Amino acid sequence: MISPMSIHGGIDLGGTKIQAAIVDDDHDVLGSARRATPTSGGPADVAAEMEAALRDAAASAGVEIAALAGVGVGSPGTIEGSSVRSARNLPGWEGSFPLGETLQAALGCEVRVGNDVQVATAAEFALGAGRPYRSLLGVFWGTGVGGGLIIDGQVWRGRGGAGEIGHVVVKLDGARCTCGRIGCMEAYAGRAAMEARARKLHEEKGRKTDLFKLMREHRRTRLTSGIWARALERDDELAAELIDRAVGALGTGIASVVNVLDIECVIIGGGLGVRLGEPYARRIARAMQPHLFIDSRPPQLHLAALGDLGGAIGAALLVAGESVPAAPAQPAVGSATDPPR
Amino acid sequence: MISPMSIHGGIDLGGTKIQAAIVDDDHDVLGSARRATPTSGGPADVAAEMEAALRDAAASAGVEIAALAGVGVGSPGTIEGSSVRSARNLPGWEGSFPLGETLQAALGCEVRVGNDVQVATAAEFALGAGRPYRSLLGVFWGTGVGGGLIIDGQVWRGRGGAGEIGHVVVKLDGARCTCGRIGCMEAYAGRAAMEARARKLHEEKGRKTDLFKLMREHRRTRLTSGIWARALERDDELAAELIDRAVGALGTGIASVVNVLDIECVIIGGGLGVRLGEPYARRIARAMQPHLFIDSRPPQLHLAALGDLGGAIGAALLVAGESVPAAPAQPAVGSATDPPR
Numbered sequence: 001m002i003s004p005m006s007i008h009g010g011i012d013l014g015g016t017k018i019q020a021a022i023v024d025d026d027h028d029v030l031g032s033a034r035r036a037t038p039t040s041g042g043p044a045d046v047a048a049e050m051e052a053a054l055r056d057a058a059a060s061a062g063v064e065i066a067a068l069a070g071v072g073v074g075s076p077g078t079i080e081g082s083s084v085r086s087a088r089n090l091p092g093w094e095g096s097f098p099l100g101e102t103l104q105a106a107l108g109c110e111v112r113v114g115n116d117v118q119v120a121t122a123a124e125f126a127l128g129a130g131r132p133y134r135s136l137l138g139v140f141w142g143t144g145v146g147g148g149l150i151i152d153g154q155v156w157r158g159r160g161g162a163g164e165i166g167h168v169v170v171k172l173d174g175a176r177c178t179c180g181r182i183g184c185m186e187a188y189a190g191r192a193a194m195e196a197r198a199r200k201l202h203e204e205k206g207r208k209t210d211l212f213k214l215m216r217e218h219r220r221t222r223l224t225s226g227i228w229a230r231a232l233e234r235d236d237e238l239a240a241e242l243i244d245r246a247v248g249a250l251g252t253g254i255a256s257v258v259n260v261l262d263i264e265c266v267i268i269g270g271g272l273g274v275r276l277g278e279p280y281a282r283r284i285a286r287a288m289q290p291h292l293f294i295d296s297r298p299p300q301l302h303l304a305a306l307g308d309l310g311g312a313i314g315a316a317l318l319v320a321g322e323s324v325p326a327a328p329a330q331p332a333v334g335s336a337t338d339p340p341r
Numbered sequence: 342m343i344s345p346m347s348i349h350g351g352i353d354l355g356g357t358k359i360q361a362a363i364v365d366d367d368h369d370v371l372g373s374a375r376r377a378t379p380t381s382g383g384p385a386d387v388a389a390e391m392e393a394a395l396r397d398a399a400a401s402a403g404v405e406i407a408a409l410a411g412v413g414v415g416s417p418g419t420i421e422g423s424s425v426r427s428a429r430n431l432p433g434w435e436g437s438f439p440l441g442e443t444l445q446a447a448l449g450c451e452v453r454v455g456n457d458v459q460v461a462t463a464a465e466f467a468l469g470a471g472r473p474y475r476s477l478l479g480v481f482w483g484t485g486v487g488g489g490l491i492i493d494g495q496v497w498r499g500r501g502g503a504g505e506i507g508h509v510v511v512k513l514d515g516a517r518c519t520c521g522r523i524g525c526m527e528a529y530a531g532r533a534a535m536e537a538r539a540r541k542l543h544e545e546k547g548r549k550t551d552l553f554k555l556m557r558e559h560r561r562t563r564l565t566s567g568i569w570a571r572a573l574e575r576d577d578e579l580a581a582e583l584i585d586r587a588v589g590a591l592g593t594g595i596a597s598v599v600n601v602l603d604i605e606c607v608i609i610g611g612g613l614g615v616r617l618g619e620p621y622a623r624r625i626a627r628a629m630q631p632h633l634f635i636d637s638r639p640p641q642l643h644l645a646a647l648g649d650l651g652g653a654i655g656a657a658l659l660v661a662g663e664s665v666p667a668a669p670a671q672p673a674v675g676s677a678t679d680p681p682r
Contacts, residue, residue: 135499147601151492158476158603159638167634168597171513172589181632183593248513252524253597256509260488260598262499291522293508297500 007063008320009054009071009107012116012311013037015089015143018050020057021312022068025320027127031061032309042092043084047102054107070110070319074119074311075099079160082113089143112318116311117163120304121148122155123314124267129302135263138304139165139254140270141246142225144178144190151261166190168253188249191272194242195223201238209238225275232276246272247280251287259293269304278303348404349661350395350412350448353457353652354378356430356484359391361398362653363409366661368468372402373650383433384425388443395448411451411660415460415652416440420501423454430484453659457652458504461645462489463496464655465608469646476604479645480506480595481611482587483566485519485531492602507531509594529590532613535583536564542579550579566616573617587613588621592628600634610645619644 005025012019014037021032033056038045050073058065077087082100087093104111114122121138124130130138130150138148147165149156156162166186167179174183178192187193201207214227231239254266266288268281285301292298306313346366353360355378362373374397379386391414399406418428423441428434445452455463462479465471471479471491479489488506490497497503507527508520515524519533528534542548555568572580595607607629609622626642633639647654 149601151497152495154493156492156602159605160603161635162601162603164600164603164634167600167632169593169632170510172511172515172593174513179634181634183632252510252513256594256597257601259505259508260490260503260601261497262501262503262505264500291508291510291524293505293520293522294502 006069006320007061007067008316009057009065009068009109010312010314010316010318011050011054011071011073011103012119012315013046013050013073013075013087013090014116014311015076018046018053019309019312020050020053021309021316022057022061022063023313023316023320027313027316027320029309029313030063031057031059032312033057033060038091040091043087043090043097043099044102046090046093047097047099047106051103051106065107065109068107068109070112071103071107072119072315072318072320073099073103073111073113074116074315074318075113076116079113079115082111084113110319114315114318115148115157115163117146118148118155118157119314119318120269120306120311121150121163121267121314122317123306123310124269124304125150125155126317127313128305128310129267130265133263133265133300135261136265136267137165137254137257137261137263137299138163138267138269139250139273140304141189141191141250141268141273142270143192145186145250145253146270147257149261149263151263165253165257168256170249170252170256185249185253189246189253191223191225191228194228194246198223198238198242207238210234210236211239225271228272229275243276243280247283247287250284251289252291254284255288255291258288258299259291262294263299265300265302267302267304269310274304274307347410347661348402348408349657350398350406350409350450351653351655351657351659352391352395352412352414352444353460353656354387354391354414354416354428354431355457355652356417359387359394360650360653361391361394362650362657363398363402363404364654364657364661368654368657368661370650370654371404372398372400373653374398374401379432381432384428384431384438384440385443387431387434388438388440388447392444392447406448406450409448409450411453412444412448413460413656413659413661414440414444414452414454415457415656415659416454417457420454420456423452425454451660455656455659456489456498456504458487459489459496459498460655460659461610461647461652462491462504462608462655463658464647464651465610465645466491466496467658468654469651470608470643471606474604474606474641476602477606477608478506478595478598478602478604478640479504479608479610480591480614481645482530482532482591482609482614483611484533486527486591486594487611488598490602490604492604506594506598509597511590511593511597526590526594530587530594532564532566532569535569535587539564539579539583548579551575551577552580566612569613570616584617584621588624588628591625592630593632595625596629596632599629599640600632603635604640606641606643608643608645610651615645615648 145166177187486507518528
């Protein structure tokens, strides 16, 4: 018996944008839509915008919401069942909000909620760069640095909070992190920390840089991944210095995790990771090398393959069951033992 | 049908001693023996001493070697099948040696070889302090700092080299480790690194300490765990300073691993860990606390419960099948949120 094709929705809730996608059983994207994440109001306003983004995506796919077998959501913050607590980058979201229930009532279909980074890691494992492997670490390099783990073919959540690679300590008595702790990888590699340091060195220490000029020219209010990329293309000295520092911290922290877990593969994603691309992924691999205990066989290192829609496609996997296509091997971006190009 | 009781041997091969035990199906120790690890010769001499230790243990248990259903071995170095490569603390053991085959020929029963730290972690999980948990990190604080992982109720070996928590980087551009790398936890917390630093500060910088006097009085050639413990009891300032530094590095590195894996429990074992005992285990928990990303629910922290024979009992588990007694909860030594005593 052949069961009829079912379709699912996926919503990736980010600090700056909400990305929605409609996917079929083969994980092909039938339609997608993007909206800006509200910067004021509260969780209910965010949920309303998520609903609207999903309806946009359904319209672009030419399907009714009623036709969806379910909707998956990848969210920042602490996931408690289908509620979300302490999504600190989102407006007024310090406490717990019943995000799943709210969307379920609005959309009239089953909604499941997962951690955004775990969901994106699961998507890379099932459908993207992680398909040839049974164990991997996803590193999402953006405003912060998030991590997701696949151990023995399964997402590993620990007691619910696994994957916080951004808060692996890379320097005892080091820099203060945006989380308030000392010496975290994110204090060196997170885009928010990098922007704060760039601003301080520029405004207080008089260091020259085009970073903030580029930001204004492109009508941004923050140093986005695109701004960093443009500054690097212009050989901006301060930008290069801060990116080098970030790459060093990433290589060190990722190598520490590899020494403990000996996973097969590391996948680099996130806004900065994807925007800076392969040359910087190779730099991260080279920065790992001096800290790998078994340096003769570093893990394979790949860029995330699903791009911008990875989070939404991964969210749809939360409701799409276990049917995952077979996994051909893919060439790695490079390992730390590759000669520099 | 009740199957007859079978008995097994276990051998824990350490850098200073070989510990052998005979255990029954209930994991009760029927007899044990200890011999010094040869400091010269080569792998074959070590294997001969291991055979002798097991024969001593069998004699003390009043059983024939022929009665053993199998023998398990926990060994340092890289385990490749039943061969051992690069056991660097052992004499002439840079290459690969067929340890399992050699012992099997000598003893006439099945021999299986596992990594010493993974075997000790599995023993704590199955029979010791880790029984109430499904995920845990074993930290063996001795000459070096070894680690073992239980994830979802199974030993996690990665590609064979998992658990190297001693080589988690705690300080970018930090101290040089005995492994040659920079900033590893073991460079601060390993007994070998601590002894080298104590010697340097004493001999080159003129720092006062009783550590080396105690070493000579007790006819030791190295600063053993007992020497460190005695110096601490005498309020030796340099010993206290170096132990504090080690505890800080341990807390930082363990917290990093907890942030990534969110395991339920940390078990502190190893020569120094067991010798210094609960007060220092509590100090490690407190040193973890400022670096835990989810600091409201630190993992439980226990001392290893199986003591000196844990490695040998764990080695016997390699051949004893899966029959493991049920697991009642035990009180933790303390968590980082306990008030200081």
